[in-house]
Amino acid sequence: MEEVFTAALESKIFRKRWVLLPDYVPDVLPHREAELRRLAEVLAPALRGEKPSNALLYGLTGTGKTAVARLVLRRLEARASSLGVLVKPIYVNARHRETPYRVASAIAEAVGVRVPFTGLSVGEVYERLVKRLSRLRGIYIIVLDEIDFLPKRPGGQDLLYRITRINQELGDRVWVSLVGITNSLGFVENLEPRVKSSLGEVELVFPPYTAPQLRDILETRAEEAFNPGVLDPDVVPLCAALAAREHGDARRALDLLRVAGEIAERRREERVRREHVYSARAEIERDRVSEVVRTLPLHAKLVLLSIMMLEDGGRPASTGEIYERYKELTSTLGLEHVTLRRVSGIISELDMLGIVKSRVVSRGRYGKTREVSLDADRLAVENALSEDPFVARLL
Numbered sequence: 001m002e003e004v005f006t007a008a009l010e011s012k013i014f015r016k017r018w019v020l021l022p023d024y025v026p027d028v029l030p031h032r033e034a035e036l037r038r039l040a041e042v043l044a045p046a047l048r049g050e051k052p053s054n055a056l057l058y059g060l061t062g063t064g065k066t067a068v069a070r071l072v073l074r075r076l077e078a079r080a081s082s083l084g085v086l087v088k089p090i091y092v093n094a095r096h097r098e099t100p101y102r103v104a105s106a107i108a109e110a111v112g113v114r115v116p117f118t119g120l121s122v123g124e125v126y127e128r129l130v131k132r133l134s135r136l137r138g139i140y141i142i143v144l145d146e147i148d149f150l151p152k153r154p155g156g157q158d159l160l161y162r163i164t165r166i167n168q169e170l171g172d173r174v175w176v177s178l179v180g181i182t183n184s185l186g187f188v189e190n191l192e193p194r195v196k197s198s199l200g201e202v203e204l205v206f207p208p209y210t211a212p213q214l215r216d217i218l219e220t221r222a223e224e225a226f227n228p229g230v231l232d233p234d235v236v237p238l239c240a241a242l243a244a245r246e247h248g249d250a251r252r253a254l255d256l257l258r259v260a261g262e263i264a265e266r267r268r269e270e271r272v273r274r275e276h277v278y279s280a281r282a283e284i285e286r287d288r289v290s291e292v293v294r295t296l297p298l299h300a301k302l303v304l305l306s307i308m309m310l311e312d313g314g315r316p317a318s319t320g321e322i323y324e325r326y327k328e329l330t331s332t333l334g335l336e337h338v339t340l341r342r343v344s345g346i347i348s349e350l351d352m353l354g355i356v357k358s359r360v361v362s363r364g365r366y367g368k369t370r371e372v373s374l375d376a377d378r379l380a381v382e383n384a385l386s387e388d389p390f391v392a393r394l395l
C-alpha cells in the first residue's frame, strides 16, 4: 500500500489527470465547430427573451453530443447572467436517473420544487413542476441526455409526451425548450410522430470522428492532462487509430490514453509508451467483460458457464451439448430450466455482446449445427461469474 501511495505522489506522468475523465467538458472541442455554432444559433433567441426551438441531437456514442450540449449551455448561461436575462439550463441524464420518476424529480428540483424520494406518482411530480413553472418567468432549457432510456420504463413514454407539450400548460411569461440527445437511431425512427415533430424541430446529426480528427482531439486534451514530454510521439496516434477502428469514438480514445498513463504510473515509468496503450486496451476490455457478465440474468450466466466447461474439453461446443450441460447445472441448483429455443436465443445474445462467438457448421448428412466458443478473457469471465452466489456454488 505504501508503495502505491508513494508511486502516486512521485508520479511525473500526469499534470491534471481529471482532464481525461469522461465527464470533464473542455472549453475547446476541435472538429465540432459546426455543431457548436448550430446549437448556439438554435438557443441564442433565449437571450432576447424568445423561446428557442426544440432540438434533437443524435449520433453514435463518443461523437461529442454531450460535450457540445454542455459547453453551449455553459456559455449561454454565462452570457445570460452577464446580461441579466432569465435563462436557466437544466441538464438531466435519463440513463443515470434510471426511472421516469427520478427524471421528473430532477427537473422539478432544478426549479426549486421539493420532491420526496418516493411516495408520489410521476404524474404528481409533473403537476408540481407545472404549477411551479407557471409562477416563474424566463426561459428554461431542459436538456434530456440519453433520452431513449426514458420511454423504456413504465410511464416514460407518457412523461416524454407531456414534457413536449408543457408550454400549453404554462402562461406566457415562462417558456420551456427541450434539447433531446440520443445515441440510438432506432429511438429517433420509432418516436411517436407527435413527439418527433415537437422534439425534432431542429435535428443535429453528429458524424463519427476520423482517426486524424481523434488525434487532434487527443492532442489538445493531452497537452493539459500530461506533463510536457512524457508521451512518446506514437502514443496519441495509436490511441486514435485504435478508437477509429471501432467507430470514431472519442470516449474510447480518451479512455485508452488515460488508462495508458495510469499503467505507466503504476509501473513507475517516466514515459508513456505504445506498450502501455496495448495494456490499456486489454484492461479496458477486461473491465467491459466483467461488467457485461456481472449484469447477465442467472440463466444466461448458467449457459455461459456451460460453454466454458465444455470448452475445457478442447473443442467448441454444439448447441445440443450446451443445452444438456445447462440442464445438469440447473438441476444441481434445484432450478427449473428454460427451453432449448430460449437457450439458443441466449447464445445469440452472448454473441452480440462479444462474450462468445458462434458459427454454423455443416455436418454432412447430420445437417447443420452451431459451434460456440468463448470470445472474451477467460479469467475476467470466471471472476465475474463467481460473484454470483448461485454460480459460485458450481464453480
Ligand code: ADP
Binding pocket: 021, 022, 023, 024, 025, 026, 028, 029, 030, 031, 032, 059, 060, 061, 062, 063, 064, 065, 066, 067, 068, 183, 217, 221, 250, 251, 254
Ligand atoms: P457522446 O455524448 O456523443 O456519447 P461525449 O460528448 O460524451 O460523447 O464525448 C465523449 C468524450 O470525448 C468526452 O469525454 C468528451 O469530452 C470527449 N470529446 C468528444 N468530442 C470532443 C472534441 N471534439 N474535443 C475534445 N473532446 C471531445
Ligand code: MG
Binding pocket: 065, 066, 067, 145
Ligand atoms: Mg453522451
